[in-house]
Amino acid sequence: MRYVSTRGQAPVLNFSNTLLAGLAQDGGLYIPETWPQISADELRKMRGLSYPELAAKIVHLFTGNEIPEAVLLDLCHKSYAGFNHKAIVPLIQLDHNLFVQELFHGPTLAFKDMAMQLLGHLFDYVLSQRGEKITIVGATSGDTGSAAIEAFKGSTNLTVTILHPYGRTSEVQRRQMTTVLEPNINNIAVEGSFDDCQDLVKAMFADVPFREEMQLSAVNSINWGRIAAQVPYYVYAALLLGAPDREVSFTVPTGNFGNILAAWTARKIGVPINLLCVGSNHNDILTRFLLNNDMSIQGVRPSLSPSMDIQISSNFERLLFELLDRDADQCRQIMQDFRQNNKMDIPATIWNKATANFKGVALSDQETEKVIQQYYKESAYLADPHTAIGIATAQKYRNKDIPMVTVATAHPAKFPDAIKQATGITPALPLALADLYDRKENYQVLPADLKKIEDSVRATARKNNF
Numbered sequence: 001m002r003y004v005s006t007r008g009q010a011p012v013l014n015f016s017n018t019l020l021a022g023l024a025q026d027g028g029l030y031i032p033e034t035w036p037q038i039s040a041d042e043l044r045k046m047r048g049l050s051y052p053e054l055a056a057k058i059v060h061l062f063t064g065n066e067i068p069e070a071v072l073l074d075l076c077h078k079s080y081a082g083f084n085h086k087a088i089v090p091l092i093q094l095d096h097n098l099f100v101q102e103l104f105h106g107p108t109l110a111f112k113d114m115a116m117q118l119l120g121h122l123f124d125y126v127l128s129q130r131g132e133k134i135t136i137v138g139a140t141s142g143d144t145g146s147a148a149i150e151a152f153k154g155s156t157n158l159t160v161t162i163l164h165p166y167g168r169t170s171e172v173q174r175r176q177m178t179t180v181l182e183p184n185i186n187n188i189a190v191e192g193s194f195d196d197c198q199d200l201v202k203a204m205f206a207d208v209p210f211r212e213e214m215q216l217s218a219v220n221s222i223n224w225g226r227i228a229a230q231v232p233y234y235v236y237a238a239l240l241l242g243a244p245d246r247e248v249s250f251t252v253p254t255g256n257f258g259n260i261l262a263a264w265t266a267r268k269i270g271v272p273i274n275l276l277c278v279g280s281n282h283n284d285i286l287t288r289f290l291l292n293n294d295m296s297i298q299g300v301r302p303s304l305s306p307s308m309d310i311q312i313s314s315n316f317e318r319l320l321f322e323l324l325d326r327d328a329d330q331c332r333q334i335m336q337d338f339r340q341n342n343k344m345d346i347p348a349t350i351w352n353k354a355t356a357n358f359k360g361v362a363l364s365d366q367e368t369e370k371v372i373q374q375y376y377k378e379s380a381y382l383a384d385p386h387t388a389i390g391i392a393t394a395q396k397y398r399n400k401d402i403p404m405v406t407v408a409t410a411h412p413a414k415f416p417d418a419i420k421q422a423t424g425i426t427p428a429l430p431l432a433l434a435d436l437y438d439r440k441e442n443y444q445v446l447p448a449d450l451k452k453i454e455d456s457v458r459a460t461a462r463k464n465n466f
């Protein structure tokens, strides 16, 4: 498998180098040079596989023989062994043709564990083979950070610095990150928004001497490895609901556009997926785009669904590249203009192609609360605020002939205040996290200043003798 950058000016890489590179040198995102395909017959043969077995087959399509399927199978078994549901990604039926696929049964209670647990093993495998050490830098609005810290804590091959927006995650999310005290983990609360954190990560990659000195790598969904490891659960749900002989639609609560891009990738490789629906909170740049071709940055406002408090959705660039028929020069120009003008100018022909594939709905906090309340009362289903946005979006776009699956991206106990406000109950944290509020925290608060952040990343690497 070979990977190309969406901006066309970075070297073409194999899977392992794409994984370690994270972001392309030209600021673009890596994407497969050609899409692997699964035929309907091959899909039928995958029915009945367990989740780890299916995941190994799907991820192998993106690694090629660089990582043998038998090795991937072993890594997938290890990755999902600690999940606290036997099905790993159970599909719950809410209504006649409305389903929820729960992706939050991993150690940090959000869908990020699905990819991050596997990425932890993949990085270890590749780095041990090469005898290399790297520095991971990541931005989080709450969930990627804890999943990455959990997956990589204690590793002797790498250090991890995670930037989170100061005071803008839930307390549970913050504590899940800041109470991990292993020396290879560094938590920074940045005085700014998630978008500022993500910009700082990209700026570290753009600082070539720093990038080379530290051997930087990424675990946000700018890294293709993340997307590849998020495709299998879409295939799993589709197979359970009759694929390849029946279509299925998906609704995804969306922020950085990584999770829905994985669903779109499942369609690209041959899974019959009908609609892809984006659910947003009032940080609604993606839904404004889908409804009115308005992709203008309006500043991030805190919401009840903090993990989606994002305005610059990195993975949109991968979709754009594809919709532009892989014209990397045009993609690069549009992305550069976007950051200069705070507005993306998308030609009408491209917008039409996007809206033929994707639909979108934005919910206010009040509406989100009502949906949590309604499903709790009527269906005894407790949805976290992100999932509730997904369910409301699915309600709008479901149709009677095609099953609609909303991916449930977080456990309600990660957002106890919002759940209490909506239902009056406080969801309990699972046993493994029951003492979270008693654990000691360690993090520093820094301004959104590249030099200060780089100094902190370097200090962590030095402390670990890198």
Ligand SMILES: Cc1ncc(COP(=O)(O)O)c(C=O)c1O
Residues within 6 Å of the ligand: 110, 111, 142, 143, 144, 221, 253, 254, 255, 256, 257, 258, 259, 260, 307, 308, 386, 409, 410
């Ligand atoms: C709970 C939760 N839901 C939804 C999202 C949005 O997913 P994505 O950024 O892949 O669009 C996130 C963050 O990524 C999240 O943590």
Ligand SMILES: N[C@@H](CCOP(=O)(O)O)C(=O)O
Residues within 6 Å of the ligand: 139, 140, 141, 142, 143, 144, 145, 219, 220, 221, 222, 255, 256, 258, 259, 307, 308
């Ligand atoms: N919501 C995310 C934001 C980062 O998304 P990623 O998928 O690109 O890592 C978070 O919880 O951190």
